[in-house]
Amino acid sequence: MSTPTLFGAAYSVYTRSARLTLAEKGIDYRFDEVDIFAPGGPPAAHLQRQPFGKIPAFEHDALRLYETAAICRYVDEAFDGPALQPATPAGRAVMAQVIGICDSYLYRAGVWDIYVERIGVPKRGGTSDEAKIDKAIPTVRKALQEMARLSGDRPFIAGPDLSLADLHAYPMTTLLRLAPEGRDLLVGVPAIEAWHQRISARASSVKTRFAVE
Ligand SMILES: N[C@@H](CCC(=O)N[C@@H](CS)C(=O)NCC(=O)O)C(=O)O
Structure with missing residues (x-):
């Protein structure tokens, strides 16, 4: 290869x-x-x-x-290596659904409207837009609650094994969690907070840490 x-x-x-x-x-x-x-x-x-x-x-x-x-x-x-997509059509559909939730809702509301607005904007000397942050909170809460509902009692978002859904969502929840509002949102959905901590401990995650973490 x-x-x-x-x-x-x-x-x-x-x-x-x-x-x-x-x-x-x-x-x-x-x-x-x-x-x-x-x-x-x-x-x-x-x-x-x-x-x-x-x-x-x-x-x-x-x-x-x-x-x-x-x-x-x-x-x-x-490529060779562990499969990162569920074996069943239903599992792959849930994986694609979670990736869609991340792209359509979590990224804009969680990364831009909460993390960048609360942390990035003041770092560059600007003033956070509080209305933008307030408006984003319910969207992020719904996205995290849906991720918890879809994961059920399983350790990963789309099933019993790590999948592309986890790897898509994790960088977004990482930046989100650096803002106080984001940390509260994650702690408010305990299954996703626990999932986030589990993914943080993986070698892949340690190796690719953001400088701001
Ligand atoms: N749909 C694209 C989204 C990629 C994306 O938005 N990347 C961000 C960085 S995380 C970016 O390039 N932002 C630059 C910009 O919005 O101008 C994908 O899945 O690759």
Whole structure:
């Protein structure tokens, strides 16, 4: 197998999902750092790989991919290592449902409207928009409660084993938890708080920690 390349940044939640997936599979890869927030915007070479200017992007032989869920699914299916997708159609559907909840609700409300607004904005000298934070709280609460409902009594969100759903959600709950409102939300859904702590202890997670943690 040739060595794949992941283009992204160590601070990015979506890049971290891909890095967690590669680490859990035990795959060697090149990590080509791209700063999409650099003055002047994403480098032109990156826009060739990801025309929407987001990270991550991925290359393996002739295959060039973007969209984190697609990258992680390819990595799971194309390489050796532990399977990161449930064996049953129902399990895979729940995994895809959780990934959809993360992309559609948790990312915007939890990462941007709570974490960035509460922690990132004051760090850059600005003032947090309290109305934005207040409005995001019920959405994040619902997302975490749905993740708990879907996981049932099982240790991972989409079943008895670690899956791409866990690796998609974890970087988002990590940044969320750095804001006091986010920590309260997680503690308010004990099954997800316990899940979060379990994933934090994994070697893949330790290896890909955000600088802000
Ligand atoms: N749907 C994309 C989302 C990727 C995404 O939003 N990445 C963030 C970093 S975590 C980004 O590139 N943000 C830059 C921006 O919004 O301008 C995926 O699944 O890869």
